[in-house]
Amino acid sequence: MQFPTRPPTSPSPMATTVATATAVASPSTSNSSSPSLLPRRRFIPPSSTPARCRLLPTPPRWRAGLHTARRVAVGSDVSSSPDAAAEEAAAASKVGKRVRVTAPVRVHHVAKAPGLDLRGMEGVVKQYVGMWKGKRITANLPFKVEFELKLDGQDKPVRFIAHLREQEFEIVGDE
Numbered sequence: 001m002q003f004p005t006r007p008p009t010s011p012s013p014m015a016t017t018v019a020t021a022t023a024v025a026s027p028s029t030s031n032s033s034s035p036s037l038l039p040r041r042r043f044i045p046p047s048s049t050p051a052r053c054r055l056l057p058t059p060p061r062w063r064a065g066l067h068t069a070r071r072v073a074v075g076s077d078v079s080s081s082p083d084a085a086a087e088e089a090a091a092a093s094k095v096g097k098r099v100r101v102t103a104p105v106r107v108h109h110v111a112k113a114p115g116l117d118l119r120g121m122e123g124v125v126k127q128y129v130g131m132w133k134g135k136r137i138t139a140n141l142p143f144k145v146e147f148e149l150k151l152d153g154q155d156k157p158v159r160f161i162a163h164l165r166e167q168e169f170e171i172v173g174d175e
Helices: 013-023 061-075 084-092
Strands: 097-101 122-128 143-149 158-164 169-174
Touching: 084 122
Parallel strands: none
Antiparallel strands: 097 122, 097 169, 122 143, 143 158
């Protein structure tokens, strides 16, 4: 395990005394220097460095922040306007209607037809996701529309869902 390097510190008076004492030590009589005769160096961290081991592990700081953010997001009232119920009722009336896409919308999540342009295709509105538990949420594509695409060489049509804005489709009829 590698520890990060630290800048050199100025030697204390005691360290210079120890260094001179080891420098004055008598030379060894043998030709090869053995490791047991060399002075030992020990790493002693400065007292300002906190200990790396703790008895009780503390949770990471990001977890505490996440818990607080989650609690605030769920507990806060996102829709304070009284017209939230009217908006939900207007959107609920579109669920189940047959719609035609009028804007140039390109989707890439259909495996059988990558880069598919939805303009002119017809589908059914399955769900409105702009409201959640009676509160308005910030869904930028709030309508889930289910489409069926008939491909050459396949017996069954491919079904897929795309999220659309209200301005990107027009109502054709009931399903």
